[in-house]
Amino acid sequence: MKKIIGSVFAVIVLIFLTACGGNETQQETKDTTASNYPVTIGNYSKAEGATEWQKKEQTFKKMPERVLVNTRPAAELMLRLGLDKQIAGVGATFGIADELVAKQFDQLNHLGDSYISKEVALSVDPDMIYGRGSxxxxxxxxNGTVDSINEMGIPTYVVETSIPGATFNSVYKDIENLGQIFNVPDEAEKFTKELKERQAKLNKKVADIKKEQTFAYLHMNEPTEVLVYSAYGESFFNDAFATIKLNNAFKDIKGDVSIETLIETDPDVLIVPDWSTYKDGVKKEDMIRAIxxxxxxxxxxxxxxxxxYAVDYNYMFGYGYQSLTGMELLATELYGK
Structure with missing residues (x-):
């Protein structure tokens, strides 16, 4: 457990350093030689050792058939678009499940409950590598840099949500892009509509909350440990919480935040990770009680x-539509509605 969570924290610390569908029938949508290919998508690359992402187009000559997905949330998005047969393998399978696609996810080729190496990623002979930018x-x-993967003739897709400056609305760009890459525009449009309706409902739920509260995120895997993570540069994370009137007290602080600073700043709310669904993970009730x-x-x-309050890691740092579920649940706990 410590090994998994240690690597999780190492990656979230690194992250801040770190556009059309046709009208084919459903049968044609699944045709990998459909006439709408090749498809070129604007995306990103970051050179090895660099700290800034640069724009880089990716061209898909046909529908990808063997996709390596580097995290559970990214895989669940493909499943929501009906693309289970296109997933050759998925890494970082930890975290709470989207129950609507849990059965399909369990049937995928799981490559590890932690982050996977480039060697493991390539072991499934992928024709696309997709997922979280960090x-x-x-x-x-x-799983290798974008450039090193592209040099092997394998296109990549880095989710928009994991790029600095992203907000929850970046989810919709990812859905649109996947709809083009896999020629499933109808499925993409349907899922976008569903999420936007839920987002509007959540916005309405908290509209009468006039006072914003401050919060701090304590990244802990042991109840006796207190480690403040500022989430500096984590725009997607900070925007998600802002949707339910929570403002990260330390979002402008780059580097460590001491316990003394935490106490002195005295935010209204404390958020801890929920490891309940992780192997050997501390139950959220025990984590909250310890704090x-x-x-x-x-x-x-x-x-x-x-x-x-405890929130599942993938609801906070999964960089996907799942964060909406997390904020819906948290809003109910916070405001009782």
Whole structure:
């Protein structure tokens, strides 16, 4: 468990450094030689050792048939578009499931419950590698840089949501792009409509909440440990919480945030990760209880008001539509509706 969570935290620290569908019939939609190919999509690349993403187009000569997906949330998006047969393998399978596609996900080729290496990624002979941007690195936990993969003749797609400056609305661009890459525009449009309706409902739910509250995220895997993660540069993460009137108290701080600074800043709400669905993971109730009973934090208003909540890692750092579910659940806990 510590190994998995350690690599998880290493990658989220690195992340801040780090456009048309046709009208074919359903049968034609699944045809890999459909007349709408080749398809060229605007995307991104980051050179090895660089800190800035650059724009880079990706061309798909036909529908990808063997896709390596580097995280669970990215795989679940493909499943929501009916693309289970196109997934050759998925890494980083940890986290809470989208119950609507849980059965399909369980039947996929799982390559590991942690982040996978380039060697493992290539072992499934992919004709596309797709997923979270921070994992496109030539590291033991990375599936290789975009350029190194492209040099092997394999196109890539880095999800828009994982690029600096992203917001939840970036999810819709990812859905649109996947709809083009896999020639499933109708499925993409349908899922976009579903998410936008849910987003509008959530916005309405919190519209009468006049006062924004501040929060701090404590990235912990042991109840006795208190580690503040500022989420500097994590625009998707910060935007998700902002949708339910929570403002990250440390989003402008680059680097470590001490416990003393946490106590002095005294945010209204404390968020801890929910590891309940992880092997050997600490139950969320135990994590919350440990924070509430931590004597060092006793003076904080979040403790006094029992404003400590647990959120699944993939709802926060999965860079996908799943964060909407996380915010819906959290809004209910926060506001009782």
């Amino acid at each position: 994992l496109f690195e030539n590291e033991e936990w990375g 509430l009973e931590n004597k060092k934090l006793a003076s904080m208003k979040a403790i006094k008001n029992k404003q400590v």
